[in-house]
Every structure is written in structure tokens, then in C-alpha cells.
Amino acid sequence: MAEHLARHGAPALLLIYGLGVSPAVLDAADRSIIVYNSIDAPALRVAEEVSARCDIVLTGAQWQSDEVNRRHPEMPTPILPVGPEFAGTDQFRPLSGEKDYDLIYAAAAQPYKRHDILFDTIERLDGAVSALCVFGYGELAEAFRDEIAARQLPIDCVMPPVVPFAEVNRLMNRARIGIVAGVDDGAPAIITEYMLAGLPVLANAQLTCGLQYLLPGTGEVADPAQWPAAVTRMLQQLDHYRPREIALSRWSWPVSAARFLSIYDDAVAARHALGRTPITLEDCDA
Structure with a gap:
């Protein structure tokens, strides 16, 4: 350099x-x-x-x-x-098509992303809610896939390597809610990327950076113990959120x-x- x-x-x-x-x-x-x-x-x-x-x-x-x-x-x-x-206005955007997952978590398969919170939430909801994990990279991808199978959770995985942005956008559009489960994480770009794709976001209330993007119209914040109730509530009021409109106007x-x-x-x-x-x-x- x-x-x-x-x-x-x-x-x-x-x-x-x-x-x-x-x-x-x-x-x-x-x-x-x-x-x-x-x-x-x-x-x-x-x-x-x-x-x-x-x-x-x-x-x-x-x-x-x-x-x-x-x-x-x-x-x-x-x-x-x-x-x-500095979110790109067109890189992530709503698409027409079927919403065949309730939740999506686009995050590296690494410990600090706290996939365990998602897995426990799905289990506590008795399989009534489905999810898609997009790993991109991370050393735990296979271990997570094996755990999902062993626990018989209704979660599908997109395994590494990294998925192109256009495909990530398409996958986001198959879900109703984007999630951010990490705690010790820098403000994840995925927060507003979900929003630009039209998804409200559920974030861990313990997230150290980025909670300022969770507003009444963009999503919810909840401690992990309250995630099952938060997911249920959000799915019942999806029309309440305006994530893309707010993200475009602010970030x-x-x-x-x-x-x-x-x-x-x-x-x-x-x-x-x-x-x-x-x-x-x-x-x-x-």
C-alpha cells in the first residue's frame, strides 16, 4: 500500500x-x-x-x-x-415473491454472532416458526448444520463460501423478519441491509453497537429470553413496520x-x- x-x-x-x-x-x-x-x-x-x-x-x-x-x-x-x-439504496431492496421463511439470519458462522439464541428461540416456539441461516463464512457452519439436524429444528442453511449481494438480497426477500443475535459486535451492516430489503429487524437487547437503528417503525429489541414472544408479536404486526422508508430517510x-x-x-x-x-x-x- x-x-x-x-x-x-x-x-x-x-x-x-x-x-x-x-x-x-x-x-x-x-x-x-x-x-x-x-x-x-x-x-x-x-x-x-x-x-x-x-x-x-x-x-x-x-x-x-x-x-x-x-x-x-x-x-x-x-x-x-x-x-x-452509508447504505446503498439499490443494493438491497424488496422483491416480489413468496415469503417461505419467518426469520433470516445472515451472519458468519462464528461464536460472537450467537446463533444459539436463534436455535433456542425456534425450539421454544415448538417448530411453529421457520428460519434461514446464511453463513457466508465461518468455521462453525458444519457444526451448526449438524446441531440443527440433531435438534430437528425447521432451519435451512446456506453454507459457505460467500454469497453474492444479489443472492443475499433474494434470500432476504424470502423471509419476513431479519435477526441480529450478537452481543459483542460492531454495528452490523446487516441491520440496515435487512431494512432496505423491506424486513423489520429483531435485535438482541444486549448488542453493544447498533441499537440506535431499532426504532418503532424498523423493528424490535428484546433480551434473548423474550425472543419467542417478540417473534410472535412481530409476525402478527408486520404491517406496522416501515423499515425501508425509514432507513432510506435516515441512513x-x-x-x-x-x-x-x-x-x-x-x-x-x-x-x-x-x-x-x-x-x-x-x-x-x-
Whole structure:
């Protein structure tokens, strides 16, 4: 990456996801506005000397912003996570066709996604509710499939490898409700992706990032013990929800981008105030 920047020049924006970036890349992008996006439950997964060189840290919850500001008191920390925010308006959308599953869980087959909560919910509902698991990737896919079979649960699985976006959208449209069962999870993009496909969302009330997207018109939040009742209630009032309409008005690409550009302008001004002239988006358009 550092060689690429040396050859082609630094970008106006350098976006760092999760685990971070080498000092050589930061050196090569010294005139870029550097943005770190918290994609996991830990707010920062980089060393302090790396995060100190960022101009903006995008977080998924207020507690993450607070954690970042304890390390860097002057750092802008908007709750604007790439994923559930900046949602593409057409990538996920409603389709016509049969709804042959009650629930869908599109999540990696990994422990932190807490598929056990879904399995227990289906079992407690005595098989009256069906579900589809879309794994994409994850080391537990076969173990989950075997557990589903052993417990005789009405759950079908789409096994790895990763499913293309268009197919994920088609699979979402076969279900009535999207679920998010994890706890220690960065604000999952799937929350608003479900909504854009027209599905209300049931989320674990213990989810550490992303509960701000669960509004009266977009879905429900419940502790795992209350999931059977929540699923039953949601299935009885599907017409009550307006997930796509609300997601488009609050978290779609144009809305999130407008919010980000205001924060970006402040970061550019802060660089100028320090005598560190950055490359700007206007420079790229020139």
C-alpha cells in the first residue's frame, strides 16, 4: 500500500478499518484526512500512536465515542459507522415473491454472532416458526448444520463460501423478519441491509453497537429470553413496520454522506489551523 501511494500519490481520504495500518502507509498519506472506522466491539484496535494520527474516528455507539475520547480528548468521534450508515439504496431492496421463511439470519458462522439464541428461540416456539441461516463464512457452519439436524429444528442453511449481494438480497426477500443475535459486535451492516430489503429487524437487547437503528417503525429489541414472544408479536404486526422508508430517510448513502462531509470540512479546517495543509476532495476534482 505504501508503494502504491508513493507511485500514485496520497488520497484525499484514507479510511482505516478495524485492525489498522502500517506506519509506512500513514507516513505516505501524511497529507490525507485519515479516518478510522470502528468495525468491532472494541472501539480502537490500533496502538495509540496510530490512532493519534487520525483526524476522525467513526464509531458505532456512544460508549465507543467516549472510549476513544478518553484516549484522544479532542478527536471527532461521530456515531456514523460505515456499514449500517452509508447504505446503498439499490443494493438491497424488496422483491416480489413468496415469503417461505419467518426469520433470516445472515451472519458468519462464528461464536460472537450467537446463533444459539436463534436455535433456542425456534425450539421454544415448538417448530411453529421457520428460519434461514446464511453463513457466508465461518468455521462453525458444519457444526451448526449438524446441531440443527440433531435438534430437528425447521432451519435451512446456506453454507459457505460467500454469497453474492444479489443472492443475499433474494434470500432476504424470502423471509419476513431479519435477526441480529450478537452481543459483542460492531454495528452490523446487516441491520440496515435487512431494512432496505423491506424486513423489520429483531435485535438482541444486549448488542453493544447498533441499537440506535431499532426504532418503532424498523423493528424490535428484546433480551434473548423474550425472543419467542417478540417473534410472535412481530409476525402478527408486520404491517406496522416501515423499515425501508425509514432507513432510506435516515441512513442511506446520501444522508450519511452529507453528515460526514460536514465533519470532514471541520477536519480540513483543523489541519489548516495547525499549519498542515491537507489534500482535499476539491483538489481531487480540480
